[in-house]
Amino acid sequence: MLNIVILAAGKGSRMHSSLPKVLHELAGEPLLGHVISVAKSLVQKRGGRIRVVTGHGSDQVDPFVLEQGAEIVHQRQQLGTGHALQIAMDGLASEGQTLVLYGDVPLISEEDIDPLIAAGESGLAVLTAVVGDPTGYGRIIRDTTGNVVSIVEHRDASESERAISEINSGIYAAPTSLFQELLPLLTNGNAQNEYYLTDCVQLSVNSGREVYGVEGAVTATMGVNDRLQLAELNQLLQQERRNALMSAGVTLVAPETVYLNGSDIHIQPDTIIEPNVTLNSPVSIGSNVQIGFGSHLTNVVIGDGSVIKPYTVAESASVGANAQVGPFTRLRPGTELSDATHVGNFCETKNAKVGEGSKINHLSYVGDAVIGKRVNVGAGTITCNYDGAYKHQTTLGDDVFVGSNTSLIAPVTLGDGVTTGAGSVITTDVEQQHLALARSKQINIPAYQRPKKPKD
Ligand code: UD1
Ligand code: CA
16 A cells, blocks of 8 residues: 655746746646656555646646646745645555655656665655755755665755755655654745755664665755756656667657657657657657657557658558658648558648548648548549538448539538549539539630730
């Protein structure tokens, strides 16, 4: 049984933002979302509950917490980390362990937490890290035998204590009953007049118990206090995701320019991602796919062997196998391209199902449409789907040939094998195998004189 308390009530004033700090996105997900994901996974394995302490911006933070399935505890006044944990523990049964995480320390992983929980079975365990620049962090004070005896906040530290490079991550695990015993003993006689959770270390030592300092990865302890740190952590996480893809057989031509937002991104081996590509979760890409320079893909599925040419923008769309999309194509929500389809330059599709082998190659808008197999949609074809109030559907059978610059005034249905003359405005249904021509007949006037300006 594991209680996980995530502290997230702080203001985050150094972000200079109207958005609460813990809702700022790191690699496509709010900071708090990263921490809750780890917490959920721990609770799944060990049983327990997750409580998030919210305060500043709780009107915005609370709905996110509820959506994630965690409990909320309100801390109306931010009287310190110790106070935050104390109110979060209100009403918790005393068995099991309690783990404290921070909403703004998002790169914490289960590998870092597992040894902490193991150490926290029999006493207070603190996750520490040895860092190059410990400025601002609480310092870990150990005695000559290496036992942790106290944590001193930077503001309260002496010159020699400030020279210590082992810092407090702020992440702790301990038997719930121990926190319940120590928290009421905290006082606020320090530089910030706050109830410091860190003082539990000293209190635990005073009561004759050992405190365990568990050294973890530096990244696990890195907090986000400003936008510079947010960018720094984003780079770390992006690099980790890029490396994982490359290790699994995906080529990233210029890894540092590829952004992988959200954790649900799956790409099969031998796919090549060109520079400056952004993928927003969920994304599923098959093998031997090429994703062209500058493409921006959100919530997409792409089948094996397809080529997405440069500057394609796609959202909530699926592309079958061996298809070709782009360059400069926009696939909007509800686009479903079957195998071996082509959608070319300056084409836009929306809510459109396109059958196997069909081509929309140049300068077209296809919206609210169902298109059969082997259809050729000529250059500049427009489905006129909107009458100003309602959207209407265009249906094309198999083997339709739509002449260039055709306007299809929906609702309209063209049967199998229909041909439309270039420049036609098609307003009524066309039966299969017919040719539909809807344009005025050409008149040629001989020896025509163009108007001329008089010469002076
Ligand atoms: C804290 C630790 C410090 C550690 C550092 C690691 C204390 C006293 N100090 O310092 O030893 O090195 O974290 O990042 O614990 N919060 C609340 N309610 C409050 C106060 C804070 O929910 O009343 C939350 C904040 O939103 C934040 C976290 O607790 O997520 C840490 O608070 P913060 O004020 O940033 O503590 P630090 O000064 O960074
Ligand atoms: Ca902090």
